[in-house]
Amino acid sequence: MRLIALAALLALPAVAHAQTPAAVEQALLHTVVSQVEAERMRSDITALVGFGTRHTMSQTDSDTRGIGAARRWAESHFRTISTECGGCLEIALPADTVTGPRVPTPTEVVDVVAIQRGRSEQEGGDPNRVIIISGHIDSRVTDVMNFTADAPGANDDASGVSAVLEAARVLSKHSFDATLVYAVLSGEEQGLLGGKILADYAKAQGWVVEANLNNDIVGNSEGQSGIRDTTRVRVFSEGTKTVETALQAERRRYNGGEVDSSSRNLARYVDGIADRYLTNFDVDMIYRTDRFGRGGDQVEMLRAGFPAVRISEGSENYDRQHQDLRTENGVEYGDTIEGVDFDYLAQVARLNIATMAALASAPMVPSGVTIEGAVKPDTTLRWSAVPGAAGYRVWWRSTTAPQWTFNRSAGTATSLVLTGVPIDDYFFGVSALSEDGFESPVVYPGPAGAFVSVGDPLAPAAR
Numbered sequence: 001m002r003l004i005a006l007a008a009l010l011a012l013p014a015v016a017h018a019q020t021p022a023a024v025e026q027a028l029l030h031t032v033v034s035q036v037e038a039e040r041m042r043s044d045i046t047a048l049v050g051f052g053t054r055h056t057m058s059q060t061d062s063d064t065r066g067i068g069a070a071r072r073w074a075e076s077h078f079r080t081i082s083t084e085c086g087g088c089l090e091i092a093l094p095a096d097t098v099t100g101p102r103v104p105t106p107t108e109v110v111d112v113v114a115i116q117r118g119r120s121e122q123e124g125g126d127p128n129r130v131i132i133i134s135g136h137i138d139s140r141v142t143d144v145m146n147f148t149a150d151a152p153g154a155n156d157d158a159s160g161v162s163a164v165l166e167a168a169r170v171l172s173k174h175s176f177d178a179t180l181v182y183a184v185l186s187g188e189e190q191g192l193l194g195g196k197i198l199a200d201y202a203k204a205q206g207w208v209v210e211a212n213l214n215n216d217i218v219g220n221s222e223g224q225s226g227i228r229d230t231t232r233v234r235v236f237s238e239g240t241k242t243v244e245t246a247l248q249a250e251r252r253r254y255n256g257g258e259v260d261s262s263s264r265n266l267a268r269y270v271d272g273i274a275d276r277y278l279t280n281f282d283v284d285m286i287y288r289t290d291r292f293g294r295g296g297d298q299v300e301m302l303r304a305g306f307p308a309v310r311i312s313e314g315s316e317n318y319d320r321q322h323q324d325l326r327t328e329n330g331v332e333y334g335d336t337i338e339g340v341d342f343d344y345l346a347q348v349a350r351l352n353i354a355t356m357a358a359l360a361s362a363p364m365v366p367s368g369v370t371i372e373g374a375v376k377p378d379t380t381l382r383w384s385a386v387p388g389a390a391g392y393r394v395w396w397r398s399t400t401a402p403q404w405t406f407n408r409s410a411g412t413a414t415s416l417v418l419t420g421v422p423i424d425d426y427f428f429g430v431s432a433l434s435e436d437g438f439e440s441p442v443v444y445p446g447p448a449g450a451f452v453s454v455g456d457p458l459a460p461a462a463r
Helices: 002-010 027-034 038-049 067-084 154-171 193-205 246-255 262-277 298-303 342-361
Strands: 089-092 095-100 103-110 112-116 129-136 179-185 208-215 232-236 282-286 308-313 326-328 331-333 370-372 379-382 391-398 406-411 415-418 426-433
Touching: 027 262, 027 342, 038 067, 038 154, 038 342, 067 089, 067 112, 067 154, 067 179, 095 193, 103 193, 112 154, 129 154, 129 193, 129 342, 154 179, 154 208, 154 342, 179 193, 179 342, 193 298, 208 298, 208 342, 232 262, 232 342, 262 282, 262 308, 262 342, 298 308, 308 342, 379 426, 391 415, 406 415
Parallel strands: 129 179, 129 208, 208 308, 232 282
Antiparallel strands: 089 112, 095 103, 112 179, 232 308, 326 331, 370 379, 379 415, 391 406, 391 426
16 A cells, blocks of 8 residues: 555656746736836946946945945935835945955945835735845956946946846836845945845844845856857855854754755745746756855855845856956957846846745745654654745655655645655655745755744754
8 A cells, every 4th residue: 555655656747947836827927027128227237337437445426436326326216116116115225334355444335225015914914024136236347456447347247236126126016925125235346245234234124034136247148158048047056054053064964955955945946937937048056155266245145044046147258257448369358238138137137026026925934844754654744834824835856856856735734744755765845835826935844944043943043
């Protein structure tokens, strides 16, 4: 009898790419994808390049040049969007005065943040649950300390800022259960300063950050080789948590979880969105926190204990990154607007926007997920009830499979026994579903996979 049950379970349909097979097709996600406009993003990048340089230490008192003018332009842009949606955005300017290896004199670093509050608890929402999209507005040339030379920063990272602004424009037309935050960060090139300011601000607000989508260098489709590829984008995610304790690491090393951090399962979720809602555009999941030896603002969010991924173009052109504007031996160097593919950038924006809308429409991820099944033929998962969840789904996959492969509905129960599925042979997780079929990311059991540390004594503590 057990053999028959096991065979039936393993005969469930496999997934080609990501957490998608049981998901309900959502008209909202098709709608927001269709509302992205590449030409608006071109206009935004043109304006940002027009400030000459946006170096962190550049002038702040000019209306036409430097980081100050650029920040005020971004704030004005958010205020215009807010006016169009009836005042739906709150604008915040978290800041800090910093000094450091790349900031030799005290310098005020200011983020520009627009907050779209989720529905109130009385309306069935969870406004303290937060999904963040971010990109950095500062730019640089070859010498990171050169704050006077022209540094257009069209792709690094006006492209990311334009994605943030487009997300605000599109998603502000809709209302969601969770709060959406659109963050334009400063000081990335001088040491991820804006990311740290954002992480500190999120903690001070008491936000339960479910996801940070950091967009950095997302507008170029032609690699160093000269080959153009408009069909893929990379999503970088850490495997084990930055804030993991020694006790958690010991348990994780023995029982697994190296590829199932909250950030890694967020990346799987983003991959599933691309598979389902974008045409001829795929996510390459990169099992690494960032590019080799390099880092972006999502690193500071990870250090705060928040799930975060970095989204970057599929093929980089290093002649157009961190370069003085010049031509040598027939090669043009510099991060100019000519290096941006706006149709490709629009696809990246669509991916971000659909992901944010899906996350904000789904319930919060389950917490308190536990698993047992040692010396048993069956596996049992338990979790805490999620406010607003209409049901739950248990997922599992082979320990060598990159994506969740099998699933079973748990209905409204907060536990499920998988008869005949041995705990030793698979990785397991749980997702929550809304009444209309929006689904949260999958949560791996225990502190290795927990999205939120509240109520979990072994979960990583934010620092």
